[in-house]
Amino acid sequence: MAAASETDQQAGLAVFKEILHQLGWIDGRNVRVEVRWAGGDPASARKDAEELVALPADVIMANGQLGLEALLRATRSVPIVFNNTIDPVGSGFIDSLARPGGNATGFVLFEYALAGKWVELLKQIAPTVSRVAVLRDVVLPAGTGQFAVIQSAAPSIGVDVSAMNMRDAAQIEQDITRFASSPNGGLILTGSPLAVFHQNLVVALAARHKLPAVYYRRYFVTSGGLISYGPDIEEQYRGAARYVDRILKGEKPADLPVQAPTKYELVINLKTAKALGLSVPQALLSRADDLIE
Numbered sequence: 676m677a678a679a680s681e682t683d684q685q686a687g688l689a690v691f692k693e694i695l696h697q698l699g700w701i702d703g704r705n706v707r708v709e710v711r712w713a714g715g716d717p718a719s720a721r722k723d724a725e726e727l728v729a730l731p732a733d734v735i736m737a738n739g740q741l742g743l744e745a746l747l748r749a750t751r752s753v754p755i756v757f758n759n760t761i762d763p764v765g766s767g768f769i770d771s772l773a774r775p776g777g778n779a780t781g782f783v784l785f786e787y788a789l790a791g792k793w794v795e796l797l798k799q800i801a802p803t804v805s806r807v808a809v810l811r812d813v814v815l816p817a818g819t820g821q822f823a824v825i826q827s828a829a830p831s832i833g834v835d836v837s838a839m840n841m842r843d844a845a846q847i848e849q850d851i852t853r854f855a856s857s858p859n860g861g862l863i864l865t866g867s868p869l870a871v872f873h874q875n876l877v878v879a880l881a882a883r884h885k886l887p888a889v890y891y892r893r894y895f896v897t898s899g900g901l902i903s904y905g906p907d908i909e910e911q912y913r914g915a916a917r918y919v920d921r922i923l924k925g926e927k928p929a930d931l932p933v934q935a936p937t938k939y940e941l942v943i944n945l946k947t948a949k950a951l952g953l954s955v956p957q958a959l960l961s962r963a964d965d966l967i968e
Contacts, residue, residue, distance in 0.1 A: 757781035855884035
């Protein structure tokens with residue numbers, strides 16, 4: 676069950692199935708893999724969750740916060756393996772990272788400390804930026820947590836940060852347009868289902884108003900965003916497949932610790948940098964895992 680960029684998720688699903696195959700689970704032979712795409716829509720996520728629980732499923736893999744939340748509303752007994760989720764403890768999905776306790780376990784998208792790196796990267800790639808709007812979903816604990824880390828890191832870097840609470844498309848466009856009316860601005864898009872849902876809008880607005888922007892996932896940059904720093908998403912799918920294997924062989928989610936990423940990747944869109952009139956420092960170019968030209 677997935678949300679986010681469908682191309683991105685299709686690639687992750689292929690990795691997930693490949694690892695299952697290596698572990699002896701072959702789709703159509705000794706296991707059946709049912710797929711649902713919620714597309715960032717809460718109503719679709721609820722419908723998909725109810726369908727999957729009713730199959731019935733032996734284990735469900737949920738990609739992202741939205742799918743996990745919908746599944747936990749639909750069942751507290753069917754085992755769930757999640758990935759690409761932020762702060763599952765703060766959101767009330769599990770008891771603790773070491774001992775999840777209920778019917779869900781998996782892999783967090785990143786730890787909050789990563790958010791401090793985003794503001795550092797923004798200042799490195801766009802040194803004239805002195806004002807930063809942080810787009811967040813204020814309803815999520817993760818929205819508050821990510822902003823708090825960015826706010827804490829900002830003074831030492833020489834930028835003022837302000838929260839921009841994401842709601843609907845019209846409000847996002849209005850707020851970014853207003854923010855861009857003053858000079859030396861930049862954006863940070865924090866992780867949330869709303870960020871995924873409004874992905875194309877935020878990238879387009881950043882381009883239109885010539886605002887340097889930092890994102891938390893690679894696919895924002897491959898679709899035109901400036902720079903991203905976040906986890907290796909394929910590794911999350913590999914881990915999820917291994918946990919699904921262990922649950923199918925009898926282990927319980929409550930006993931499998933939730934894991935954080937061990938590898939992060941830096942992606943820069945050089946075409947976007949040129950359009951913004953930015954000269955990417957050599958230090959960033961040499962660190963980048965991928966350069967989009």
